[in-house]
Every structure is written in structure tokens, then in C-alpha cells.
Amino acid sequence: MNTQATRENALAESSLHDLPDLIKKITCNEKIAESKLLALDIQNTLSQRLQLVSRRETNRGVKQAPFVVLTGANMPAVLSAISFVSNASDETLLLESSQRKRVVEGLYRRIAA
DSSP states (O other), X not given: OOHXXXXXXXXXXHHHHTHHHHHHHHHHHHHHHHHHHHHHHHHHHHHHHHHTTOTTOXXXXXXXXXXXXXXXXXXXXXXXXXXXXXXXXXXXXXXXHHHHHHHHHHHHHHHHO
């Protein structure tokens, strides 16, 4: 056997042991990318729906962080912060069932789509 083949086979054998970890990393990165796309879709839809009621509503975009509750998900996963209860106008809107319904419908429609 020539030395090139010997080197390649040696690398292939050692990389086979790493295959489960490699697949796990690829899957994790794929889920992160899918999650970001889902989050962008949800954020844009919610922002548009909420701006129908309050023009002051701004699209704050999507932030990425390692939330423990999303770790290990086998599917795209997002965590959505809808409003700030410490904000008086947000609180007032959230007290209205029609506003809560708009939020829920916005979430549902994007996820279902």
C-alpha cells in the first residue's frame, strides 16, 4: 500500500470515531439556522400585526442567546418576548383580550405557515 493511501485510511478510521459528534454538531448548527429564520418570520409578522393597533410599536428584531430551555431541541425553536409588563402602554394593551388574541394569532399563523 502506498503512503498516501495509508495516511488517508488512517485519517478516515480516526474520523469515523468522531462521526457521531460531527453529526450532532452539524444538526445543531442546522437547527440554529432554521430557528433564526423562524424567529425572523415570527418577529416580522407579530410586529406588523401589533403596528395595526399602535404605530409606536417598533420591530426590535431578533436576538440570539443560548437559552437553556431551547438547548437540545430536535426542531427549530424560538423564545418570544411579546411585550414589557413594566411598560405602561404595553401593559394597557395586554389587558385587552383583543390584543392578546392578535398576539396569539400572529404566533400561530407564522408557525403554521
